[in-house]
Amino acid sequence: MDQIILQILNGLDKGSAYALIALGLTLIFGTLGVVNFAHGALFMIGAFCSVTLNRILTIGYVPEGAEAQSVGGFSFGKPKEVPYVEYWFGEATGQAIVDWSVPLSILFAIPVMIAIGVIMERGLIKHFYKRPHADQILVTFGLAIVLQEIIKFYFGANQIPTPAPEAFVGSFDFGALIGMDPGVIIYPYWRILYFVFALALIFAVFAFLRYTTFGMVVRAGMADRETVTLLGIDVDRRFTIMFGIAAAVAGLAGVMYTPINSPNYHMGMDFLVISFVVVVVGGMGSLPGAVLAGFLLGILESFASMREVIELLPGVNQVVIYLAAIVILLTRPRGLMGRAGVMED
Amino acid sequence: MFGLNAKDMRSLVFVALLLVLAPILLNPFPEGSPLAQFNAGYPDLMQRFAIFGIFAIGFNILFGLTGYLSFGHAAFLGAGSYAGVWMLKLLTINVIPAIIISTLVAGVFALLIGLVSLRRSGIYFSILTLAFAQMAFALAASVLTPITGGETGLQTSLNDPRILDGARESSNIPTPSLFGLEMGDSWQLRVGDWLWTFNAGYYICAIVALIGFYIAIRIFRSPFGLMLKAIKTNQNRLNYTGVSTRPYMLACFVISGMYAGLAGGLMVSMDPLAGAERMQWTASGEVVLMVILGGAGTLIGPVLGAGFIKYCENIFSKINKSVLEGWFSVFPDGMADFMVAIVYPFVGKGWHLTLGVLFMLVVIFLPGGLVQGGQKIGSWVTGRGRKKSAGAATTTPAE
Numbered sequence: 001m002d003q004i005i006l007q008i009l010n011g012l013d014k015g016s017a018y019a020l021i022a023l024g025l026t027l028i029f030g031t032l033g034v035v036n037f038a039h040g041a042l043f044m045i046g047a048f049c050s051v052t053l054n055r056i057l058t059i060g061y062v063p064e065g066a067e068a069q070s071v072g073g074f075s076f077g078k079p080k081e082v083p084y085v086e087y088w089f090g091e092a093t094g095q096a097i098v099d100w101s102v103p104l105s106i107l108f109a110i111p112v113m114i115a116i117g118v119i120m121e122r123g124l125i126k127h128f129y130k131r132p133h134a135d136q137i138l139v140t141f142g143l144a145i146v147l148q149e150i151i152k153f154y155f156g157a158n159q160i161p162t163p164a165p166e167a168f169v170g171s172f173d174f175g176a177l178i179g180m181d182p183g184v185i186i187y188p189y190w191r192i193l194y195f196v197f198a199l200a201l202i203f204a205v206f207a208f209l210r211y212t213t214f215g216m217v218v219r220a221g222m223a224d225r226e227t228v229t230l231l232g233i234d235v236d237r238r239f240t241i242m243f244g245i246a247a248a249v250a251g252l253a254g255v256m257y258t259p260i261n262s263p264n265y266h267m268g269m270d271f272l273v274i275s276f277v278v279v280v281v282g283g284m285g286s287l288p289g290a291v292l293a294g295f296l297l298g299i300l301e302s303f304a305s306m307r308e309v310i311e312l313l314p315g316v317n318q319v320v321i322y323l324a325a326i327v328i329l330l331t332r333p334r335g336l337m338g339r340a341g342v343m344e345d
Numbered sequence: 346m347f348g349l350n351a352k353d354m355r356s357l358v359f360v361a362l363l364l365v366l367a368p369i370l371l372n373p374f375p376e377g378s379p380l381a382q383f384n385a386g387y388p389d390l391m392q393r394f395a396i397f398g399i400f401a402i403g404f405n406i407l408f409g410l411t412g413y414l415s416f417g418h419a420a421f422l423g424a425g426s427y428a429g430v431w432m433l434k435l436l437t438i439n440v441i442p443a444i445i446i447s448t449l450v451a452g453v454f455a456l457l458i459g460l461v462s463l464r465r466s467g468i469y470f471s472i473l474t475l476a477f478a479q480m481a482f483a484l485a486a487s488v489l490t491p492i493t494g495g496e497t498g499l500q501t502s503l504n505d506p507r508i509l510d511g512a513r514e515s516s517n518i519p520t521p522s523l524f525g526l527e528m529g530d531s532w533q534l535r536v537g538d539w540l541w542t543f544n545a546g547y548y549i550c551a552i553v554a555l556i557g558f559y560i561a562i563r564i565f566r567s568p569f570g571l572m573l574k575a576i577k578t579n580q581n582r583l584n585y586t587g588v589s590t591r592p593y594m595l596a597c598f599v600i601s602g603m604y605a606g607l608a609g610g611l612m613v614s615m616d617p618l619a620g621a622e623r624m625q626w627t628a629s630g631e632v633v634l635m636v637i638l639g640g641a642g643t644l645i646g647p648v649l650g651a652g653f654i655k656y657c658e659n660i661f662s663k664i665n666k667s668v669l670e671g672w673f674s675v676f677p678d679g680m681a682d683f684m685v686a687i688v689y690p691f692v693g694k695g696w697h698l699t700l701g702v703l704f705m706l707v708v709i710f711l712p713g714g715l716v717q718g719g720q721k722i723g724s725w726v727t728g729r730g731r732k733k734s735a736g737a738a739t740t741t742p743a744e
Contacts, residue, residue: 035468124705124709127709131712132412133467133468134412134414135708135712137414137468137471138633138637138704138708139705139708139709141630141633141704142701142702142704142705142708143701143705144701145697145698145700145701145704146698146701146702146705148697148701149695149697149698149701150690150698153690153695153698269627273475273479273626276472276475277472277476280469280472284468314488315483315484315487315488315489318480318483318484318487318488319480319483319484322476322477322479322480323480325472325473325476326461326473326476326477329464329465329469329473330461330464333465333469
């Protein structure tokens, strides 16, 4: 029992990331009909937004009269730098700002990601609506390589540790909450936060589509683009904004993921392949399907990583997602919640 | 001749000449001159030209003819590589069994994957092949370590059985050979300042590549090839007229996989080491790039694309900051620094950036690849009527 709960919890944080990326992919696919292979790169750029903000916040100066640092009598030669934020806001506030740089990056990442998304759509993807899907895949694949290499050039190939705020370090004793022995099911605070954050973001996107006029027009455009255009509504402009929002969702998923897994330049590609599988399993073009499949596959993966399962079927943790995808595609060709008539070629 | 029409014969002869004369053609600059860094006529690189040429030709049979975009072709290359190394380990150090068995193993592998993947088309097919390839990669790198050598890779060793070879006294690990002709053997010819290296392994690759190219031409011109083109144009229509496309697609997929396996077999014959990273999806992406860059659906395109990418990879990777500074030293100081700063991200370790940019440019502006570009330039130079060039462009390249 405790094992089962633990594995479900473990699956939730990865599942959240899958669900958020797949949600963005499906939004782009559902609105613009474009298969975006660069979406993983957007997730990665989001993660590097938080790295960038962290670096900006820790730009420092050397106070006058500071002594060279020394540990146990060994001098490092350079005096310690003090970040400007500590100088401006006082030491305590400044340190808190640096400590909370990852959550703060959300504010930084939203405009950046929306801008990147809109530029991408207007500058490149706009020209590919009429071209075959193979061309769309290829050009976004090329774009993904370019974005990845640019990040690699500026940030290097190594993982960059980006710690969570101190308040979230440590683990939560989940077992004690539901009446089990303490210490059986413990779960890091940040992962809980990530899950809650992902849920909030997913609900925000759904609420935006469901309860705003803008969202209503977008949904109408997804269902029947031509009619909406004939009614004199500029669908293209709204879809461009949706692309920006999808990029922001992927970016925020990346920002919040940095404390769980230190970002490196190819993290996007690693997630992208699985996210595509998630989209296909959920049903191409179905937003709830993408979210559901994301969480399900995340949990499935974590169950397959249990020691007992691996002893029974070695290597199953590596391939279970792909196996699930193959089974689903062959038995339910439209995916879990796919609609008829979407990408049925 | 060989059942080809004049035009195909010309492209076969063209490829044959390219392959035979490659050691000379690729070394256009005298040794020791400052431009010698652009020479590509050394055995290792030429072997890669031929091997990736085969890989790209095989991929083009699938993608160019039927329009099915497989994102998992590297899995067949990897399967062929492993089979090849095992043949070199168990049977004999002679390369012929290795090449044949690796082709067959990849064919069987493609048959199994094809049976499942080809039930869907379009983007689903791409994702299914990608999923299979990633599965193969994940398994090869972890659980199948006894068979694949895991992350260190599989290689020949001194105590391999090699049952056909008999006892060997030598204490060195034997290198792959063809009836005693070792793959590393080279003859060097010096003409004036030029040094040309003729390598045994390269010529074996070249002969196989030429045969592969010939078979590809025959497939393109056969009724089978026409059927594949029909699948690309309108599969529904074929279904309505009562033609089952599955057997054709499956045959095409297996042939394409066998080409990849052949390339894998040759790769380990030249250098008996097979690693799991050969199956990763970036490797699959690379062959897609080669075919698109050269011109999908054309005969000669994939060969050119493979050569172009491998050549650029090699040359760009070698350029470093001091080489750049040497080039731009003719400019005034500030401008030289500026030029170095602009160009530097694209060379050396940044080669992939150039590749990505190049790839995007080709997909955006030149969907027919280098072949289409060549035709455009050709018709522009000869000043032929615009109508005619437009007609030529629509018949040869795929979209």
